[in-house]
Amino acid sequence: MALAALARCTAHVRLGTLVLVNQLRPAAVLAKAVATIDVLSGGRVTVGLGAGNFEPDFTDVGIPFGRSGVRLAQLAEAVQVVKGLSGGGPFTFAGRTHAAVDARCLPRPVQRPAPPVWVAGKGDRLLELCARHADGWNTVWRWTVADWRERAAVLDAACEREGRDPATISRSLGLYALVGEDEADLERRWRRLQELSPLGVVAGTTLAEWRDGRLVGTVEQVAEQLAGWEAAGVTHFVACTGTVPFAVGDEDALEILAAACTLVGS
Numbered sequence: 001m002a003l004a005a006l007a008r009c010t011a012h013v014r015l016g017t018l019v020l021v022n023q024l025r026p027a028a029v030l031a032k033a034v035a036t037i038d039v040l041s042g043g044r045v046t047v048g049l050g051a052g053n054f055e056p057d058f059t060d061v062g063i064p065f066g067r068s069g070v071r072l073a074q075l076a077e078a079v080q081v082v083k084g085l086s087g088g089g090p091f092t093f094a095g096r097t098h099a100a101v102d103a104r105c106l107p108r109p110v111q112r113p114a115p116p117v118w119v120a121g122k123g124d125r126l127l128e129l130c131a132r133h134a135d136g137w138n139t140v141w142r143w144t145v146a147d148w149r150e151r152a153a154v155l156d157a158a159c160e161r162e163g164r165d166p167a168t169i170s171r172s173l174g175l176y177a178l179v180g181e182d183e184a185d186l187e188r189r190w191r192r193l194q195e196l197s198p199l200g201v202v203a204g205t206t207l208a209e210w211r212d213g214r215l216v217g218t219v220e221q222v223a224e225q226l227a228g229w230e231a232a233g234v235t236h237f238v239a240c241t242g243t244v245p246f247a248v249g250d251e252d253a254l255e256i257l258a259a260a261c262t263l264v265g266s
Contacts, residue, residue, distance in 0.1 A: 003015050003017070003037050003045070004036070004037055004040060006041075007037055007040040007041035007044070008040060010041075010044075012044075013044070014044050014045070014046055015037065015041055015044050015045050015046070016045065016046035016047065016048055016118075017046075017047060017048045017049075018048040018118075018120060018138055018140075018172075018174065018238060019048040019049055019050035019118075019119075019120040019138070020047070020048065020049050020050065021050055021051075021052040021057050021058075022049045022050065022051070022052070022074060022075050022078035023052055023058065023063055023071070023074055023097070024057070024061065024063070026098065027077065027078040027081035027082055027098040027100075028081055028085060028098070028099075028100045028103050030047075030078070030082060031081060031082045031084075031085035031086065031105055032085070032105050034047050034082065034086075034109065034115055035085075035086065035105050035107065035108060035109045035115075038109035038110050038111055038115050039107055039109065039110055041110075042110060043109070043110030043111045043115075045109070045111070045115045046115065046116050046117075046118060046136070047082060047115055047116070047117045047118065048117075048118045048119075048120060048138060049075060049078055049079060049082070049117060049118070049119055049120075050075070050119065050120045050121065051068070051071040051072050051074065051075040051119075051121065051126070052065075052071055053071075053121075068123075068125075069125070072125050072126060072129060073096070073097075074096075074097040074098070075119065075129065076129050076132070076133055077093070077095035077096070077097055077098040078097075078098050079117050079119065079129075079133045079134055080093060080095075080098075080133060081093050081095075081098045081099075081100055082114075082117055083114050083117055083133070084100070085100060085103055085105040086105065086108065086109050086111075086113065086114030086115060087105075087108070087113065087114070088104065088105055088106055088108040089102070089103050089104035089105050089106070090102040090103065090104055091103050091104075091105070116135035116136055116170065117133075117134050117135050117136070118134060118135060118136030118137065118138050118170065118172060119133075119134045119136075119137065119138070120137075120138040120139065120140070121139065122139045122151050124154055127151065127154050127155040127158050128158045130155060130158070130169065131155060131158035131159040131161070131162045131164055131169070132158075132162055134169070135168075135169065135170060136169055136170035136171070136172055136236075137155060137169055137170070137171050137172065138172040138173070138174065138238070139151065139172075139173060139174070140173070140174030140175070140238065140240075140245070141174055141175060141176055141214075141240060141245060142175070142176070142212075142213035142214060143173065143175065143213055144212075144213055145228055145229065145232050148173065148229075148232060148234075149232055149233075152171065152232070152233055155169065155171075170235050170236060171233055171234050171235050171236070172234070172235070172236040172237070172238060173229060173234045173236070173237055173238065174237070174238035174239070174240060175213075175214055175215040175237070175238075175239065175240070176210075176214040176215065176216075176239075176240050176241075176242075176243065177214070177215040177216070177222070177239040177240065177241055177253075177257055178190060178193060178210065178214070178215070178216045178241070178249070178253075179215075179216075179217065179218070179219060179222045179253070179256045179257050179259075179260055180217075180218055180219075180256070181218065181219060181256065182218055183218060185218075186207070186216075186217065186218060187207060189249070189250060189253075190207045190210065192249070192250060193242070193243060193249050193250075196242065196243075196247075196249060196250075197242070197243040197244075197247075198243070198244060201243045201244060202243050215239065215257075219256065219259050219260045219263065220260075220263070222257070222260040223260040223261075223263035223264050226260060226261065226264045227264045230264065239254070239257055241253035241254065241257070
């Protein structure tokens, strides 16, 4: 519902989910919802799906929390159904968890052949699933370039085994971000971020420690970091300006991050 509302009050920004736990929604029903929002937004939806790794997400609603391999197999089915139904139907799919029988999805999404579907994670089996079925790969929240390159190489190899061009997969990286106009402003913003942070999350952490594996520095330093990530192969960034996923720091945090992005043309 939030995406539907955003679709009506925005005009250019892409809308997406990072990530939906696929077991919480029948894939055919999700495909119809995605199609509707894609129509409302004029073709601006990206669907992020995950296998789920937080057991309370499952137990709170009475769904078994299966082994990793089971959850990944369920995710693979969901991706196929969401993409398959984007053609409008009739579409039939018989999986262990997800199914569709002569299902239709009308009106069709605006994007052709379908809204992109991204999967999230970093394990070998997830990356193999991505190479076989998905349009994009997302991983978060703390990464070094060297570690990310190693995982990206695994994805490249999986694509080669599938006979797929690795360049056809979008690569989205989410990082905690803290940007200052200069070093003094960066220190000030770090102290403010500590005040805004939930208790215990960054207690005893120094700014130097927070820099490790995150997008942290002055405008010029962060621009240099972004350029390095772009050179490594990242195509999309997700910035979290708080200290826990999707939290927001100072009100102007995105504005100063945008200044760094401008320097690298992102």
